[in-house]
Amino acid sequence: MTRKLVIVESPTKAGTIGGYLGSDYEVVSSVGHIRDIPEPRDMSAEVKKGPYGKYGVDIDSGFDPYYQVSPRAKKTVADIKRKLKEADELYLATDEDREGEAIAWHLLEVLKPKVPVKRLAFHEITREGIERALAAPREVDMEMVEAQETRRILDRLYGWDMSDVMRRKVGQGSSAGRVQSVALRLVVDRERERMAFQSAEYWDLTARFTATAGADAGVSFVGRLAKVDGKRVASGKDFDDRGVLTTDKAHHVTAAEAGALASGLANADFSVVDVTSKPYKKRPAAPFITSSLIQEASRKLGLGARQAMGVAQALYQQGYITYMRSDSPSLSAEATKAARSQAIELFGSDAVPTSPRVYASGDTNAQEAHEAIRPAGDRFRTPQSLRSQLGGDEFRMYEMIWKRTLASQMADAVGTTSTITVGATSAGGHAVEFTKSGTILTSPGFRALYIESTEKARYEDEEGKQPADGDERLPQVAAGDAVDAADLDALIHTTNPPPRFTQGAMIKELEDRKLGRPSTYASTVDVIIDRGYVRVDKRVLVPTWLAFNIIALLEQHFPTLVDYGFTAEMEAGLDRIAAGERSMKDWLQEFYFGGADAPQEGLRELLDNLGEIDARAVNTFNIGEGITAHNGKYGPYIERVVEDEKQTASIPEDLPPGDLTAAKAEELFSTQGGDERILGEHPVSGFTIVAKAGRFGPYVTEQLPEDAKGKPTTASLFKTMSLDTVTLEDAVRLMSLPRVVGEDPESGEPITAQNGRYGPYLKKGTDSRTIESEEQLLTITLEEALAIYAQPKRGRGRQAAAPLKEFGNDPVSGKPVVVKDGRFGPYVTDGEVNATIPKSEAVDALTEERAFELIADKRAKGPAKKRTTRKPAAKKTTTRKAAPKKKS
CATH class of the missing domain: 2.70.20.10 (Topoisomerase I, domain 3)
Incomplete structure (x- = not known):
């Protein structure tokens, strides 16, 4: 009996496909990419000393990349190699876009199979789709691989150098990216328009x-x-x-x-x-492509870009819709027939025009997939028939895709x-x-x-x-x-100012300007949100002052790199590589080193001729009337000089830059900048006590004479207190904290009531227990404190909460994956690895595939490295990159 090994990139997809294939086939998952260009810190000492040491790319030898199997994929690769030894044929069934083609090529490079290899490409996981793919296998498309490889190298060179500048001149954690930066500029430019707007x-x-x-x-x-x-x-x-x-x-x-x-x-x-x-x-509107699906999911379903793609990916991998990364609105003959037939069944023969409607992309480089996003199969399942199988966002999205597909073939209104x-x-x-x-x-x-x-x-x-x-x-x-x-x-x-972008509107703007590819739009928007450059407020994207700082630096010192036209032309150049019209080496040479025929300076020239960057200048934004805004170490603030005296006031986190007018700044100065409310004299020290609004909230403090030693006693107001109503008595009680409640009669240790970073708590030696409210800090008795300590400790006084969501077993550890609510927000865990869920992703929309991906990414990074005085381990030999690939 012939054994056929099929490799896909997703565990969910493996399960679905395995259900359609017979016992002659074994379907396994690579769990995404198995290897990548490592960061220098993950390279061996030997490789670091060589030409790959800085970027993971040898820029002097044709931009040759260095690849290594990622740590989280080593076990997966070993398992696949073991199963390959028992197989007679190998099928690479990764997604049919450039990323999927690259995964297939990397699998070939690492596995080095000695059995016949066939590339399967299908855009729907149905019995019909798989049978069509099996009947027409092909080889790996090396032009698609080269296009993906060029993008990966480009993003490494751009991101590595530009992010280094950002970290040094803007602050740790700051970064820049080829499409990320122009997307951020779009948001900042829109906010600038709002700031300059004058109503009529x-x-x-x-x-x-x-x-x-x-x-x-x-x-x-x-x-x-x-x-x-x-x-x-x-x-x-x-x-x-x-x-x-x-x-x-x-x-x-x-x-x-x-x-x-x-x-x-x-x-x-x-x-x-x-x-x-x-x-x-x-x-009617054309069937969905990736960008229009995200836009409509934002408007109709209230989903963010990442959430929408997560839900669509889950539907695709379960076999309900076709591939969700597509920039072609065309429908296959089978899909057109299915849509017209179903429309006639539901609405009568007059519901469709005489001839089928044909849709074509306005983008001549559309090539991410061959068909629009539609219900899978040659006969579409109605949403009602899937009520018991789909729920929540998955059902609503399937219903939307089904309706849009049928409507696209129906008669005009x-x-x-x-x-x-x-x-x-x-x-x-x-x-x-x-x-x-x-x-x-x-x-x-x-x-x-x-x-x-x-x-x-x-x-x-x-x-x-x-x-x-x-x-x-x-x-x-x-x-x-x-x-x-x-x-x-x-x-x-x-008149209204220009509206801020929603995530859907942002993706439409990126698409209209041809910035990036449809398959990357969701992740681009997600990055600028996750890194704190943009926050989502009532579904619109609001830039932070940090975003203004980053864009100001790029515009002043790297204007070409955030020029919309240049970025669109760069994308067109990458498409020419994918079409075989340009050489990867020549294109990267022109971008990085420039040249006589290059339309602009190369990135290397820009960095070498950078000169001195005045960090203060790029972080100063004029508000008007002598008031400037800055992004400081402890957050954004405004500043002005009055009679040779500098005045500052913090900018509230929830105040958008576009809403910070000169009048609003005056209000902030009046409530924060130096104005204070005198409460009276402290009954013991005799010092004057005042109430103030500070950067971290309202507080009370003593006013010490100029010759006094030491620091004044201060205390933050409770959340239930107001700066306008706090009394002298309140202030004295607050300043008495932490308060000794009494001594433990058994151990003799003092029990104190304290207010901490995570709220009020009791402390006895090293044993801390959470209490319910800040008011208890002033009222809790020794008897009540002892009663709390008599109870078993439950993690700062709380019982362990049930998981927010449960999934199957992790493909690497084999342990069940769940979503929990932690101190810093929700996270996924398999009991061994904890991975934070990005702020832009809702727990309800999190799919099993996405949960596995988050854990895999965190596992690949490994534990935080600690300083050590031990001698370094012996050098290990590392396999170099395979010989340059040949065109298939």
Whole structure:
């Protein structure tokens, strides 16, 4: 019997595929990449001394990378090698994108199989998809491998050098990246626009009009002022970001004019000026690609980019949808047929057009996959049929993908849009016109199943709402008909600043500017959130002052590297490598070293000619009126000089940079900068006690005379206390902490009540116990303290909580993986390795695959290294990179 070994990259995917293949096949998982370019600290001493020592890439020998099997993959590789010895054929069934192709090539390089090798590529894990792949195996696509390798080398060179500059000039933990930095610049630029924005005020009128004759007499509608004396009324889009009207073709209605018009039209005679009708037609949106799926998941499901991709990956690996990394909206013939057939079953034969719809990508380099993201199989499973198998976000996403796919093959939504114009002349002699439009759908077409959502409009009342059956009906009237007018109201509007990006809007912006690849968008957004450069507030991305600092440094000293056009052209160059049109070596040589034909200086030249960076200058942001903002060691703060005296005040963490105006800065100075509330004299020391607002919150402190020795006694206010209401008595009690509650009658050790980093607690020797509230610090008795110590210790006084989520066994340790809530937030663990869950990922959306990935990444990093005085271990020989690959 022939034994066939199939290697995939995911344990979940292995289980699903194994269920479709017979006993002749054994399916194993590589658990992602098995080897990579190591960081210098993970190299042997011998390799560090050689040409690979700095970057893991020999930049002087054609940018040759040095690879080594990652520590977490060694056991996996050993297991696969053992199983390969018993196999007669090897199938590499990793994902069909560039990353998957690279994983397949690395497996070949490490395993060195002596049996026939076949590359299987399928974009859906269904019986039909696997059978089609088995019937048409191929070889590893070396052009795709080279494209991925170029990106990996580029990102290492860029990230290593630029991050080093950031760490030295901005601070530890700061970094830069090829796409990460321009994505961060997008967020910062938008915030700058908001900071420079000046609001404009404009007015208009509304009125309720009622038909007075005919069959529709008594039917009313609300119209809005559209023209004054033949000139269009200005709206938000007619003003620039400085609040200035940008066109002479629009009339700016002021508050005084709006009031005068409302009064002057109170007794005017209104009549219909015009009634127009035109056909309405709307085509369905194309099937999902990676970027549009993330955008729609953000708007419809409220998922972040990483969450959306995690849910989609889980659906793909379980065989419910096709591959989730794709930049092609086209559907296969089988999928088109399935979508049309199902639409006819559900909505009738008129639900689909005569000919199938064909969608094509506007990106000539679209190549991450061959088909759009759609339900898997040649016959789609309805969401209702999967109710018992899918839950939560997985069900909602599958339903959204299913609806979008079917809708893409359905008929246009058609109807009629009518507009009624009503006119009158005011008492002041001004001719005015009000309009009202409404669309009635005669055939909903695809809208019977799915309506694409949109980002919130910037300009108030200017984003036409999607028409739908049952819209407000307009009366049947004709030009010249009289109408009654009532409820004349003058309405004020103000222009809105450019909206901050949501994660979905950010990904659309990256896609529109061709920055990065669809498969990397989610991780790019995730990086700038996880590293603290951007925070998510009510689903929008708000930059921190650290982000301003990083972008200021890059713009001043590395402007090319954060230029949107240059980054897009760099992406196009990488695509030319993937297409075999450019040499990897030549392209990297031009990027890194520059040259006569290079359009810009090489990265090496930029770093060599960097000069002195004034860290203070790139960290100074003008707020106005002599006030500047800075990002300091203990957080952001504002600063100014008044009468030769420097004043500072902390900027609250939740205050966006765009909302920090000069007026807001004055408010911060008044509450933090030097102003204090005198409470009285301490009854024992006699020193004056004051209450202040500090960088770490409100506190009370003594005012010592200039010749006094030592530091003043200070104490933070309890969370339940207010700076405005704290009393002298409160302050004295706070300053008495820590308080001796009494002595343990058995050991004689004192028991004290203290406030610590993690809250209030009792301490007896080295034994600490959590107490419930800060108020107990002042009131708890010795008897109550002894009762707490009489109970078994349960981790700072709490019982162990049940896991937040449970998964299967980890593929490396074989132990069950669970999600727990820890001191620093939720984390995944298999009992041996603990891995923090990034802030941008919700526990509910965490998939088993993602949990295994987090643990594998943490395991690969190994434990934190400690300083030691021991002699270094003997040098180990390390296998060098294999000979240069040949084109298959």
